[in-house]
Amino acid sequence: MARLHARARHAAMTAMSILALAATIPGCVAMATEDSGKPAHRQNAERSPARAPSSSQPSAAPSAPSAPARVSDGITHESETPGKAVNLTIDDGPEPIWTLKVLDVLKKYDAKATFCIIGSRAKEYPELVKKVVAAGHRLCDHSVDHNTAMDQCPEPYQRQQVLDAQEMILDAAGPGARVLYYRAPGGAFTPYSREVAASHGMRPLGWNVDTRDWTNPGVERIVDAVHQGLRDGPTILFHDGGGNRGQTVAALDQILPWLKSQGYVFGYPKI
16 A cells, blocks of 8 residues: 555656646646637647657556557548548537537538547546547547647657547547547647657647638638638648637538538548
8 A cells, every 4th residue: 555655646746747847948838728819830840859759758647458559650631531521620629518519510411520639628528528429520639738839848748748638538538439649739749749649549630721710710711711721631620619619610500511512521530
């Protein structure tokens, strides 16, 4: 029993040390998504040197008996569905109002999506994560706190943000669930965070079409961003968290039937 208490104290002190180290670096603090002032997305902003994560670095997630197989650490944008397909990706939830509304409009048009979930929100709203899974959608790790300065943070902090979020999402989702992707907050990927994710079975996930719906630019502009942006590729970025997502829901109610009328099918990003 004394050994167990000692291990628990050591783990707690390690976690505190990681956060304390991160706090000493400007911009390296937990920053939840807000409706305004969100930094620009940076899919290719990678500053840390690429190397495999060291086994000596701490992680709150214990080794699972059947760990997922390693996947590519390259950022995926393609669809695994051949032909004319789109990948709908929904970021920054779950949120009690907007996640449910997004799920309703997806069901209305028999569309599937990948939900990029913030770990702390999965822990707060596990019933919503279960609803996402029950509806047949895929899960993506979007870090614990959505710190868009993650690429400027120490590697132990990056590792904690990726792996703790994965554990939180899996705990919320329930038995049999899988987290197949990792999307860095704001696109702040590093070679190191991509390697951590890939070595734990999560393919780094980018996007081709940024609707900028989080800025609430108006339904028409969100719809037009999809119409114009699909020439760049199939993966579309929407949000169900971070503020009032009424415009996103209304835009999806126009975009989804339009996509179907144009012959598109709804796929998932290639793993």
